[in-house]
Amino acid sequence: MSAGRKSEETMNSGQPTTGPGRVFSIVIVDDARPSTLLLKAALGDSANLAITLFTDPQEALTWIETHRPDLVITDYVMPEMDGIALARRIRALPHGAAVPIIMATARNEAAVRTLALSAGINEFLGKPVDGTELRARVQNMLHLREQHVQLQEANNRLQALNKMLALEIEQRKILEDELRRLATLDALTGALTRRRFLELFDQELARRNRTNLPLSVLMIDLDHFKLINDRFGHATGDLALTHFSAVCKACLRTHDHLGRMGGEEFAALLPETNIEDAHVVAERLRRSIAAAKISLTEDEHLTLTVSIGVAECYGFQPPEAILAAADRALYQAKHAGRNRVIR
Ligand code: GH3
Ligand code: MG
Ligand code: MG
Ligand code: MG
Numbered sequence: 001m002s003a004g005r006k007s008e009e010t011m012n013s014g015q016p017t018t019g020p021g022r023v024f025s026i027v028i029v030d031d032a033r034p035s036t037l038l039l040k041a042a043l044g045d046s047a048n049l050a051i052t053l054f055t056d057p058q059e060a061l062t063w064i065e066t067h068r069p070d071l072v073i074t075d076y077v078m079p080e081m082d083g084i085a086l087a088r089r090i091r092a093l094p095h096g097a098a099v100p101i102i103m104a105t106a107r108n109e110a111a112v113r114t115l116a117l118s119a120g121i122n123e124f125l126g127k128p129v130d131g132t133e134l135r136a137r138v139q140n141m142l143h144l145r146e147q148h149v150q151l152q153e154a155n156n157r158l159q160a161l162n163k164m165l166a167l168e169i170e171q172r173k174i175l176e177d178e179l180r181r182l183a184t185l186d187a188l189t190g191a192l193t194r195r196r197f198l199e200l201f202d203q204e205l206a207r208r209n210r211t212n213l214p215l216s217v218l219m220i221d222l223d224h225f226k227l228i229n230d231r232f233g234h235a236t237g238d239l240a241l242t243h244f245s246a247v248c249k250a251c252l253r254t255h256d257h258l259g260r261m262g263g264e265e266f267a268a269l270l271p272e273t274n275i276e277d278a279h280v281v282a283e284r285l286r287r288s289i290a291a292a293k294i295s296l297t298e299d300e301h302l303t304l305t306v307s308i309g310v311a312e313c314y315g316f317q318p319p320e321a322i323l324a325a326a327d328r329a330l331y332q333a334k335h336a337g338r339n340r341v342i343r
Contacts, residue, residue, distance in 0.1 A: 037053070275310060
């Protein structure tokens with residue numbers, strides 16, 4: 001650091017920033033070197049003061065910006081930059097507003113004192129400086145400075161805590177959203193619960209009524225499912241349900257909704273789909289289910305069939321009426337011999 005030639009540093013490092021053991025950093029700026037030494041001597045030989053001397057105000061300013069001292073004592077009349085200009089520049093620094101500044105000058109006149117105060121200088125002392133008065137004023141200012149620093153540190157800790165709290169709230173919200181999402185899914189098949197399906201049905205119906213885009217529904221029931229349970233056991237029945245749901249999801253689009261309405265009865269909601277297209281989807285689904293083999297052991301497998309009833313939403317029917325229409329079609333499919341689609 002080039003200031004090394006013109007400044008004498010007695011900064012202690014590793015000291016606490018606040019509290020009883022704290023060392024205060026004081027900067028003295030005066031173009032006359034003997035004056036800086038006199039002021040330093042007047043401050044006394046105190047272990048809790050680290051005093052740095054400057055004869056060049058510009059160098060002092062650079063040092064103040066990086067080291068953020070606790071107090072600045074400056075002369076008034078200096079070539080290049082006087083004490084008033086220096087004080088204004090300090091006040092303009094990012095952390096300069098809170099640095100106490102004392103002006104010590106031989107120009108002890110009302111006009112200069114007023115000018116100094118309006119530049120944000122806190123205390124004014126005429127030269128030659130009375131050591132006792134200087135020490136008293138410095139102690140007062142450092143006391144205020146200490147309170148300010150402690151307040152600021154408390155504020156920083158508070159802000160850090162707030163940030164942590166905000167993060168925790170954010171994480172909790174993500175977790176809650178995930179839990180809520182999981183609560184809307186049937187644990188065995190991953191299809192929507194009946195309740196969630198009906199909620200979405202309401203939403204899709206409202207959208208249909210707004211946009212006039214078609215909306216269709218499939219009622220799907222596994223054929224002779226009781227026989228599967230009876231022949232292979234309940235666990236295999238569960239496996240068949242999971243398998244069925246996976247095939248359904250592969251056949252449907254991402255914005256279609258599959259819900260488990262009861263034991264082995266499912267419903268699919270197909271937005272932007274009229275009854276002709278819904279019938280095509282249902283037929284594809286029926287064939288996919290009938291074609292898939294569920295392996296039980298190496299040479300034993302199971303096949304499933306489903307019956308499907310199709311209905312489209314017309315007018316301002318409630319969801320129950322539309323589901324009832326699809327149910328009637330499903331009933332007909334069962335009566336006509338199962339493994340078929342009726343609309
Ligand atoms: P249909 O072709 O007329 O629909 O005959 P079905 O045997 O499929 O119909 P039914 O309603 O008589 O029987 C449905 C069976 O589905 C009875 C019930 O034990 C079984 N079931 C319902 N939920 C589950 C489940 O979560 N797991 C298993 N393994 N079986 C279930
Ligand atoms: Mg001078
Ligand atoms: Mg059934
Ligand atoms: Mg049934």
